[in-house]
Amino acid sequence: MEIRYPSHPQDVKRYTTDQLRKDFLIQEIFVPGETKMVYSHFDRIIAGGICPTAPLALEAGKEIAADFFLQRREIGIINIGAPGKVLVDGAEYPLKKTDGLYIGMGAQKVTFTSDDPSNPAKFYFNSTPAHKTYPTVKILVDNIVPAALGSISQSNERKIYKYIVPGGVESCQLVMGMTVLAPGNMWNSMPCHTHERRMEVYFYFDLAPESVVFHLMGEPGETRHVVIRNEEAIISPSWSIHSGVGTGNYTFIWGMAGENQKFDDMDHIPMSCLK
Ligand SMILES: O=C(O)C(=O)C[C@H](O)C(=O)CO
Numbered sequence: 001m002e003i004r005y006p007s008h009p010q011d012v013k014r015y016t017t018d019q020l021r022k023d024f025l026i027q028e029i030f031v032p033g034e035t036k037m038v039y040s041h042f043d044r045i046i047a048g049g050i051c052p053t054a055p056l057a058l059e060a061g062k063e064i065a066a067d068f069f070l071q072r073r074e075i076g077i078i079n080i081g082a083p084g085k086v087l088v089d090g091a092e093y094p095l096k097k098t099d100g101l102y103i104g105m106g107a108q109k110v111t112f113t114s115d116d117p118s119n120p121a122k123f124y125f126n127s128t129p130a131h132k133t134y135p136t137v138k139i140l141v142d143n144i145v146p147a148a149l150g151s152i153s154q155s156n157e158r159k160i161y162k163y164i165v166p167g168g169v170e171s172c173q174l175v176m177g178m179t180v181l182a183p184g185n186m187w188n189s190m191p192c193h194t195h196e197r198r199m200e201v202y203f204y205f206d207l208a209p210e211s212v213v214f215h216l217m218g219e220p221g222e223t224r225h226v227v228i229r230n231e232e233a234i235i236s237p238s239w240s241i242h243s244g245v246g247t248g249n250y251t252f253i254w255g256m257a258g259e260n261q262k263f264d265d266m267d268h269i270p271m272s273c274l275k
Pocket residue numbers: 149158160178179188189190195200242254263266
């Protein structure tokens with residue numbers, strides 16, 4: 001497990017491109033046959049990917065000093081690859097592309113498989129500390145009614161699919177979902193926001209190999225960009241905006257950890273404040 005320590009916004013003002021990428025960007029998330037885990041000390045979220053070519057178990061690792069990964073944690077999983085299955089203490093959950101799964105605290109044996117190992121599933125996940133067990137729920141993307149946001153005139157027409165949110169699939173603190181940009185639209189989350197009460201991780205996928213997203217981060221009056229490619233993620237501290245513009249179409253998964261689970265609890269930034 002790779003550990004990422006938090007950064008103070010005053011320090012980040014002086015970061016070079018390399019330092020920004022080292023502290024916030026998560027690359028090589030899907031290596032066939034491997035599990036990637038990044039433990040961020042921002043709200044202790046673990047973000048990563050599992051790409052099974054043979055069954056892969058969710059391992060605790062010494063970093064969390066637990067008997068098993070979900071002993072004191074919950075996890076949200078979205079498959080962005082070919083069909084695969086997650087086995088949770090003997091119960092099987094088949095997930096096709098963009099189907100999700102919430103697994104509550106206490107599940108002991110979690111194993112991931114691909115239906116066709118030569119064309120593997122890609123299970124992206126976010127995991128946060130938990131204090132109580134909520135039911136494990138399979139989340140069929142086809143059953144989510146997305147919220148429509150943005151407009152073609154602002155190049156940000158998109159649909160927000162809420163997977164793990166209060167009133168839907170319940171969790172201790174994890175909030176997770178996916179935003180799909182309509183064809184020809186490039187901007188996400190602009191006008192932008194922060195949420196002092198929560199950190200967030202954005203994971204971009206379905207980008208063409210030659211496309212990039214200019215992800216915007218930093219305090220509203222001190223913005224920076226990080227160039228992100230397909231299937232890479234970026235950690236957004238609570239003090240940072242998180243927004244992006246692509247050179248081509250893309251989709252992204254967002255996951256949040258912290259104080260308040262209300263999706264709409266955002267500190268909206270007037271455009272006039274951006275620098
Ligand atoms: O496109 C958007 O706007 C989003 O998806 C916003 C994220 O969901 C978010 O930042 C939630 O806090």
